[in-house]
């Protein structure tokens with residue numbers, strides 16, 4: 505049992521919590537991160553597909569991810585002392601038929617409307633970028649400024665550097681409740697009876713944020729759904745792009761190590777057994793393999809060495825919940841990243857740290873406010 | 882199951898030692914010195930070591946080196962190896978070709 509004071513407490517040691525802690529510690533703010541699992545980054549942050557994408561994103565969150573891709577990702581490896589393996593070689597979303605073309609055209613038009621460079625290209629142009637793709641690929645949307653990175657080294661790199669700068673991290677400690685003192689949020693109570701106190705408290709606990717926010721009367725409509733991924737043995741270098749398909753058969757990339765990391769779905773993601781830990785189901789990885797082989801016949805012989813699953817914290821409208829909660833002075837929230845919180849994480853950490861230190865952000869986050877959810881009539 | 886761990890607790894400075902250049906994880910060519918240094922950078926668990934360094938993430942998935950890695954990490958943290966949880970093993974237990982894995986729902990045709 506401990507009792508501890510800091511300027512800022514962050515609940516959740518995923519990439520969002522670790523990145524925010526880093527940008528705070530860099531500015532000499534005393535910050536403590538409380539992580540329920542025994543491992544830093546053991547949630548979605550260590551289980552994701554590594555996509556650093558702008559294309560396909562909702563205009564409400566697009567400015568944040570564009571800010572991160574312009575200003576933070578390019579020099580992140582040097583900044584946090586790890587190889588983030590960041591590649592900015594573009595994202596291809598592949599299609600094979602008229603129906604796919606319609607989907608891709610819709611995505612492209614929406615992206616262009618908000619000023620993001622996404623183009624429609626034909627099968628031959630696609631194979632100029634990646635010659636290994638099947639001849640059945642006839643169309644793709646192409647976003648040249650998208651990319652991918654290594655979620656493991658990036659998350660742990662933020663942790664390691666924040667820690668080195670004096671941020672305190674506790675693992676294996678679950679926050680049970682937020683507690684106000686004289687109308688302001690001041691304390692968090694943990695499962696072992698410890699009390700941590702701070703002037704500002706940020707909730708970045710993924711899906712579990714809902715329960716924590718509930719302890720001070722705030723509700724964020726979200727649910728959790730299972731996402732699955734797999735990795736192959738190392739293969740000779742084939743391509744550096746991030747890939748997806750119009751039909752969402754699979755997505756993924758080849759890592760620096762040579763292995764391919766691919767994610768995908770069986771269609772039952774919202775209905776998986778939930779025994780508390782994210783478990784792979786026997787039908788998903790084979791479905792991902794079938795999806796991949798439809799586009800990359802050459803990969804049929806690549807060996808899968810590992811499969812895994814992770815939770816996605818899905819918000820009711822598909823974009824995160826971000827910023828100050830005015831009803832509860834001292835409370836900041838950053839959750840509900842809905843399966844795409846990795847690529848945007850550096851921008852979130854940077855901007856949440858600014859919000860905590862100065863009360864404002866450079867990028868307008870008002871469309872992501874917790875109070876936006878209204879009944880349909 | 883979970884135990885409180887203060888990641889800022891003092892485990893002493895990293896000092897290089899003879900033998901640091903020894904390769905421990907042969908699949909990924911990770912040395913003893915890299916593992917020891919990672920512990921001092923805050924990677925206090927087998928799971929974090931694996932994710933940070935790729936030790937035990939190669940073809941054999943740690944079946945050869947995980948005991949050795951555990952011993953090294955335990956010594957740096959001054960705890961017993963029995964106190965360290967192993968990293969999770971995952972499906973499939975042996976590498977398996979995509980085309981074989983993909984066949985899972987075609988039993989009826991055989």
Ligand SMILES: Cc1cc2nc3c(=O)[nH]c(=O)nc-3n(C[C@H](O)[C@H](O)[C@H](O)COP(=O)(O)OP(=O)(O)OC[C@H]3O[C@@H](n4cnc5c(N)ncnc54)[C@H](O)[C@@H]3O)c2cc1C
Pocket residue numbers: 515516517518519520521538539540541544545546547548549550551552553554555556557677678679680708709710711712713716731732733767813814815816838839841842843844845846847848
């Ligand atoms: C298979 C898969 C593929 C994905 N692919 C991509 C991709 O390609 N690109 C992309 O941008 N995103 C992707 N994502 C999503 C991305 O991983 C997440 O959005 C991102 O990691 C969210 O980070 P986080 O810190 O909010 O959440 P998490 O990493 O889940 O961290 C939340 C932390 O809070 C802790 N916690 C929970 N409750 C408590 C409590 N009561 N007290 C203390 N701590 C608590 C948890 O243990 C956890 O460590 C994918 C996710 C999955 C699962």
